[in-house]
Amino acid sequence: MPRDKTESRERIVAAAKEEFLNCGFENASMRRIAAGAGMTVSGLYKHFPSKEDMFAHLVQPILDSFYELYRRKEQEEHDAIAEIGAAAAFLNEDAVFAMEFVYDHFDEFKLLVCCSKGTRYEDYAHKLTEMEEESSLKHIEALRMRGDCVPDFDRREFHLLVSSNVEAVLQPIRHDFDREAALHYAKTINTFFSKGWKWLCGME
Structure with missing residues (x-):
């Protein structure tokens, strides 16, 4: 047997x-x-x-769950924008939502953010930035389709701003914040960046 x-x-x-x-x-x-x-x-x-297969076994299931959750939240926000406009883009505390998920799976995200050099996951932050940029541009296009006035902006600057936003969310992992401190910081991120995004979208 x-x-x-x-x-x-x-x-x-x-x-x-x-x-x-x-x-x-x-x-x-x-x-x-x-x-x-x-x-x-x-x-x-x-x-x-291989050693990388071991690493993938540890992180890929959590990544898959995060991407699924991300796409679901993205669709909810897109639907809300179509219904009520730009205000919908700022109803959810996205950084808090992301941080809660991260701290529910802290070891796996620590592996991704701090320990993945030499694996196919080492560009994880870049992939997140691409997802967030694509999602944000989709929301902006939805606003324009509604007839809302969203000013033109430099795409290079936009990319750098999205990168900064994503990196801000990852910093507590690198600095080993405990959950309470990380969630407090996530609320600070929301306050700090939402003002800038509102200005960029012509809401300020």
């Missing part, structure tokens, strides 16, 4: 997470992961083809 590999896999995942958090992906040692899991290095490869 085949041996249940679930327990071994769980030990590997726990040891891999600890190693990646402590050392980052590039400096993580398969030998130390194997020792932490109580098996040989060759035993690791029976569960994961």
Whole structure:
């Protein structure tokens, strides 16, 4: 009868997470992961083809959940804009919403933001910026379709502003804020950036 590999896999995942958090992906040692899991290095490869597959196993499910949630919130905001206009873009505390999700899965986001160099996830912040820029431009176009006057703006400046907004949300992870401090900071981000976005959209 085949041996249940679930327990071994769980030990590997726990040891891999600890190693990646402590050392980052590039400096993580398969030998130390194997020792932490109580098996040989060759035993690791029976569960994961590579070190990066281990890393992906830790972060990809959370990323998928975040992207799904992001798209759902994006659609809700888009529908609200179509109904009531520009005010809908500022009804939700987006930074607080994002920060709550991050701190529900803090270790995984710590891996993404601080430990992913050398993996396909190291441009994670850039991907988030692209998503946020695409979403914001879609909302602006929806406002213009309604007949609302949104002034023209320099797309390069717009990209840099979105990048700054995304980076602001990621900073508490890099600085190991506790949840309470991070959520307080998220409210500050909302207040700080919403004034600028309102001005850019001709609402101030």
